[in-house]
Amino acid sequence: MAAEERAALERSVLLVDFRHTPTGPAWQVEEADAAGVAAHRALRQRAFVEEQGLFAGSDRDGTDDDPRSVTLVARVTTGTVLGGVRLAPADPGGPDVGWWTGSRLVVAPGAPHGLGAALVTAACARAEAAGVLRFDATVQDRYAALFTRLGWRATGATDLGGRPHTAMTWPIGRLAALARATKSPLGALLGGLHLGGAGFVGDDGAPVPGTDVIAACDAILPSMVERDPEWAGWCGVLVNVNDLSAMGAAPLGLLDALGARDASFAARVLAGLRDASRAWGVPVLGGHTQLGVPASLSVTALGQTSRPVPAGGGRAGHEVRLTADLGGGWRRGHTGRQWDSTSSRSTAELQTMGSFVARTGPAAAKDVSMAGLVGTLGMLAEASGCGAVLDVAAVPRPAAASLGDWASCFPGTAFLTTDVPGAPVADAGPATTAVCGALVPGAGVQLRWPDGSLTTAVPGPVTGLGPA
CATH class of the missing domain: 3.90.650.10 (PurM-like C-terminal domain)
Incomplete structure (x- = not known):
């Protein structure tokens, strides 16, 4: 082997140190099976009933019997549960209205540092994955600072089992983020445009001056056109008919502008457009088709009303x-x-x-x-x-x-x-x-x-x- 080749090999080998086997965390947070739920309840009994005296006899309540309740546990590779937390709808006997609570956070004595914070973080993520828009917890005052560091907000003070607690909530910004991402730039972008005239700002369609015609236009996301072309064609009709309907207008017809990589792909988009046109009974009056370009679809709709809403x-x-x-x-x-x-x-x-x-x-x-x-x-x-x-x-x-x-x-x-x-x-x-x-x-x-x-x-x- 040439000296240059040996040197190159040595440099490559030294990039990785094989003397120490990489190791992951000694524990992980997971959704509990039946054994995990039982272990979590045993930890709760020991901590909240026997040691702290927050409950007499048992800390079991209606949330434990709610089939929607979820328990998360921190488990070591040997199977031992070191801690856990449960979360469920706020009303165990009522409908799920998107308001959940987290409770019974417990960590075994001697558990690794950071395990409690990991359980809280996992509970927040699990709640948001369940479509929750309000997630609350009642926390012993001595742990309120931990929750605050994790981003929770205090909403009030209360007493539980003779001990001071802080009511807290996890801020869920999902809806504000969606509105911000989809609509917040419009004011700056559209300043100075006619926008439908006096009394029609922010509408789904625009009255055409001097007529009883309402015009609307919507583009379908290019990624959706690419991934699901027939559905994109259907939605091109759906969203525009909805825009006219929201203004009280009866649809008259549609115009489409389609971009596609080839005729086969364009046919799939147009099949969805054609099916939707027939379903609503609204004709496609014309449009434009361009091949050899990235996928795109925009549809313009015309409707009629003498009293636009x-x-x-x-x-x-x-x-x-x-x-x-x-x-x-x-x-x-x-x-x-x-x-x-x-x-x-x-x-x-x-x-x-x-x-x-x-x-x-x-x-x-x-x-x-x-x-x-x-x-x-x-x-x-x-x-x-x-x-x-x-x-x-x-x-x-x-x-x-x-x-x-x-x-x-x-x-x-x-x-x-x-x-x-x-x-x-x-x-x-x-x-x-x-x-x-x-x-x-x-x-x-x-x-x-x-x-x-x-x-x-x-x-x-x-x-x-x-x-x-």
Whole structure:
């Protein structure tokens, strides 16, 4: 072997030190099996009952019997459980409204440093994965500083078992982040444009001046067109028909602009577009197709109404209603993001839901789109010059969707409307309508929980476009 080759080999070998075998952590946090749950309960009994005297006889409660309850444990490789924590809906006997609590955090004597903090962090992640929008805990005062360092916020003081405790909450910013990512740049980007004219700022469509025509335009995410071309074509019709419907307009026709790498791919997108056009009974009038380019799809819709419903017609004191089709399920490959309630509906059903706003004639309306339910409500409130409160327990949603997913997904067919309390509402066919909030003075969106407390979901204006 040449000297140069030997030197190169030595340099390569010295890059890795084989004298010490890399080792992982001596323990890991995992969701408990039956044995893990039993071990966690034994640790709880020893700590909270026998040593601390917080409970008499047993610390078992209704949460232990709730089948939705989750226990996380820290377990060493030999199987021994060193600690654990449980989390579950706040009301063990009631519906899951997206409000969970963490409790019974316990660590065995002599456990490694940092194990308790790891359990708390894992519980927060598990709660958010379950679609939770409020996660609370009642913590002994001596541990409040640990929770604060981990990002929790104190909300009050209480007493449990004769010892001072601090009520704390884990801030979940999922809804604010979605609104910020999808809509917050609009105010700066669109300044100086006509935007539909006086009284129509932040609307789903735009009245064409001097006519009774409403124009709307939506582009489908290129990644979605690439991954699911037929569904992209279907949604190109769906979102535009929804935009017209939210303004009380009857659809007249569609124009599409399609980009595709080849004719075969373009045919798949157009198949979805064609199927949706037939389903809603709205013709595709024309458009443009370009081959040999990255995937893209944009659809423009034209509708007609002499009395367009604005997004900015709401006022403080108005009721907020959600009208949503709860049928169907998550679109394959889009779980938690896109609810498909339309592909199994008849033309009559789709048209009945689509004419709901026109037949109701509310003060304000928007269809729930990419900003999600809460972000869309924030946009309607912003255009109306006020804020909004959403009663989470009153929101109609499918049993298969968590509150977090339902409040942030694209829900297929769903409209937010506002009007004076008690205003009549038209039949929405297969869709469900419920009063689930109110417009209030201020800005942003707050969530009202069954205990009457409020948490901030969107802290201020969503788009920056301002009132209509």
